[in-house]
Amino acid sequence: MTENKKKVAAYWASSCGGCDVALLGLHEKIVDLLENAEIVFWPAATDFKYDDLKGYPDDEIDITFFNGGIRTDENEEIANLLRKKSKTLVAYGSCAAQGGIPGLANMSSREELLETVYTKTPTTHNPEGLIPSEVSTRDGVELRLPGLQERVRSLEQAVDVDFFIPGCPPPPNLTQKFLGALLEGELPEKGSVFAGERTVCDECDREWKGKSISEVRRPHEVEIDPDVCLLDQGIICMGPATRSGCGAGCPEVNVPCKGCFGPPAKVDDQGTEMLNSLASILQVGEEGKGLEEERNILSGLRDPIGSFYTYSLPSSIFGGRVDDGGKDE
Amino acid sequence: MGSKPRVGVFVCHCGENIAGSVDVAKLAEEAVGLEDVVFATDYEYMCSDPGQNKIVEAVDEEGLNGVVVAACSPSMHEETFRNVVEDSGLNRYRCEIANIREQCSWVHRNGGTSPTSKALKIIKGAVQKVKRNIPLEPVEMDHSDKCLVIGGGVSGIQAALDVAEAGNEVILVEKEPTIGGHMAQLSETFPTLDCSQCILTPKMVQVSRHPDIELMTYSEVREVSGFVGNYRVTIEKKPTYVDPDACNLCGDCEDVCPVEVSDEFDEGLSTRKAIHIPFSQAVPSSYTLDEDACLGLNPLCCTECSDACDADAVNYDESSQFVEEEVGAIVVATGYDLYPKEEMGEYGAGSYQDVVDGLEFERMLSATGPTGGEVRRPSDGEVPNNVVFIQCSGSRDPENHNPYCSKICCMYTAKHAKLYKESVPDGNAYVFYIDIRAGGKEYEEFIQEVQEEERVLYLKGKVSKLEEVDGSLRVTGVDQTIGEKVEIDADLVVLAQSIIPSDRAEEVSKQLNLNLGPNGFYKEAHPKLRPVESIGGGVFFAGAGQAPKDIPDSVSQGSGAAAKAMDLLAKPTLSQDPQVVEIDEERCSGCGLCLGQCPYGALELNSRGIAEVNEILCEGCGTCVSGCPSNSLSLKNQTDEQVNEVIKAYVGD
Amino acid sequence: MKLTDSDQDLVAEVEELSGENLYACFQCGKCSASCPFTDEMDELPNQLIRRVQMGDRRVLQSKTPWVCASCLSCEVECPKGNDIPAIMEAVREIKLRSNVDETDLRDLDTRGLPEIALVSNFRKKTG
């Protein structure tokens, strides 16, 4: 172990674990990394304890890859701790960067979530209807669980973040690119996103040929033309409102983009941009003649929030379901 | 703003108009407290000379780089104050109007939340906007001085003559071997009964002789690129195989030609040779060899016409020529066709020889037509004694045919009936109609005259059925005035077939990026206020391609289109409001979603696959800006940031 | 009604008797709108004119000309200045001149009847 080795940490908050796997997805490159870096904290791969982390002096860690959003008090506590101990904190993956899929839970209240998960799912067996709470006593012993917060937040919504590597999970080449920049000491300005500057369409070879679309279809309802833009074929593809850098892998294999790279540089709310654009290009017959039908199509869309905010709900304008201050009609 | 914003706010009392319900002094006081506002004042009449001077002085003394005038609607004095700001040395877009009169002081005199607090919000919004405004200069562009007219019917002829008379070069493109259009086929014109050719052919000759009109007959526009002021047009000149300069119209070629085909000028009621001239006064006056009918342009098969031509005008080796032209304005006058009578299942679907359409009947009535002007029925050449005219044939029938009124049929049917009665005084003319629409100068008088003087029986009701019974045509209709069905055994039936757009309309609309309405007619920029302009600008409509029209309307619109074209061509440069769309080339991915959203076709993808805006075509509506999913488009001085900051100024605190 | 079999003589006769051009009528209906007796008629005055235009002899069976009181309302209002009462009279004349005697004096109870009524009766029922 040389003195020059960079101290690297990785942490997993509210996420599926795929991002940790993605780090391992560097394959043999990880060996190169280990030549130049030392892992000082990575619960998914190594046996470090929180106390070890707490014991480090501030700014001891050169770089922390933080994946997952902030869902629990524990997530927030460790995020703060890692922020203190790290020179550079990277929001790694869609959940850390925008809140990710777990962020869709923001469409329900905490109580609704617990009730659904512990009592309502078809596979749940919980005859007593027990719902975990932060503090409980068993055999005279007080047990504590990290608190489940009201909302999922992206890492940036909880602590200061230096860089973002988006993706679900981030593709290895972006991680490599970041590590290269780190080791060369050539990191860009704070707040940079390690991905493209444009949208997925920039990397997608499909061509938008029409002027508008006249219906919205689901992928299984279409015999997909491999050369034509999926949106042009009526399939909701988030590509136009999603940051590039992934190489358009999904649309290339007839799978519409779900938006995991988050919004492109100038967009702050990916979902709103997409629903706005979809409304702009939907046209039944001659412009202005099919208004009622168009409205029916738009208001009949299944799960608009789930479709347009798959990965970005917590960092969107509304952030999730809100309480209408007023009375319901 | 490059340097730090220094905004001045000028609150107008407008006498008591604003000051009567809004605390103007308080507004000025509060405005100074706003971020980036370094000066604020109120004055009785900001638009007066002393008021304007206050702005000029403050810009100078306070080093303002943004001005907000809180006064009346921008539609009143935005120009005034922008001029003042320009006079004071700033770019005119450094000025914003806060409308606190029409939309505040005048409408909130009593009750509700305070008009003063609303006025302050409006001012705050204007401050947020003006400090983000960028200086802009009008977009200027050179243009070609030529005008292209597509279609050589009477409307196109009129447009071409008017534009050329104004001193601009005109290229008149006509797909047929002669100009004249349908008007040249007509016998006489309603309501004056002028001989159609007599009034038209002098104009045709004028076209051919005009030094500034380049006439290209037997030609079609094949490709158009560019935009208003600068169109690049490729025109195909099809081979006529006859040199018009050499041809002396002796007609020897026609005499010897062994091929006879149906004559389209006579609507198929006569035949012509493969080498032919549409009619004797055709312009250009020259023969055309119809390559489809000719025995193959093969000297081994037949060289009769060439052999017979003493002038050596026939040349079998001619081929299509493609001519490229740059033009600034385009007049589209592609005209109309008749809805085919084959579509009229209820009227025999074209299977009865003695059921003719309006144009066929015109040829029968024409002195130069196949019957020399005598009405004779096609089947046996007999003079018909009972003639039934059916109006609205294919019109006003949304379910089976066309939904619209073809406008001219009431009049030409009356004319037909009159001319028939003049030709066959003992004959009976019956007209079936739904309504008589005679809304033109001296039209109603004409209709009444035909009914009264010519004793034409007008029956109110549509004919349901037409069938051949014992050698005549049994017409079954109704007369609603007596509420009874009527039958007529007719010798000849004339269908006033619906007017439809010429078959060229669709192609031309694609070439020029024009919109077609639901019935295939060109769609104008505004149905009432801009009836001859296309949405995109630079292309103007004349004649029946835009909607069914009679001759006076077609000629008027031809002149109207010419005036619009001349107006454009007369400008030294084309200039445009610079508040147009701008594209962030670093961000645009060329997804293409914006292209179809632009009503003006101002957006296209460039060779790098990135959207590019044509600032001349862009009208600055900003629809595409909001429709861009990556926010790569912005509207100058109405950016997302500006709107969002205005919103914050209104509701955020 | 088969128009090609129409009775052109009827048209000519009405025009001769009335001195009016039947084709001057363009069926606006104002005569019928202004007529005070249409409730009693079996067809409207404009319909009667149309039938005559068409040469429809059934018009001679119509009640309408007999209900017509020649009050001239229609003529005053007609936009074409047609003398419609004259046309009505012409139709009545044609009917009368057809010389059909439909009244048998013996069937009539003439007691107490004013003379003028008797004359009217002859005029109406006899032709």
Add this chain to the structure above:
Amino acid sequence: MEFEPELVGFLCKWCSSAGADLAGVSRRQYPSNLVPVTVNCSGRVDASFILKAFKDGADGVLVSGCHPGDCHYTSGNYKAWRRVAMVKRALEEFGVNPSRLRLEWVSATEGDKFASVVEEFTGEIRELGPGPFNHD
């Protein structure tokens, strides 16, 4: 004190803002709760403007443009129509009463209509109470 809603109105420059001006010229009185943002065309109204207005604290948002067929830019109002339909759908999902967003066609000659629309809308939102991000 009675709840006074804060309303933002996006008015197109050619029809609705001119209509609002006409209401002024005719001195037609209406509540001052709505503050107008004039944009070139109702088609300029981005869905995010509407959501941000709510986020900033607006209790209601009006989008007003030229009548169908009369858009100064021929078809921007149709885009507005569809975007508003879409945002209403999203608002509903987000738990916001979609009546807080209103689309109206107001022409330059309809000063009275503009005033009535604001009057009605203000009343309606006053009834509904504070918007999703206005809890004060």
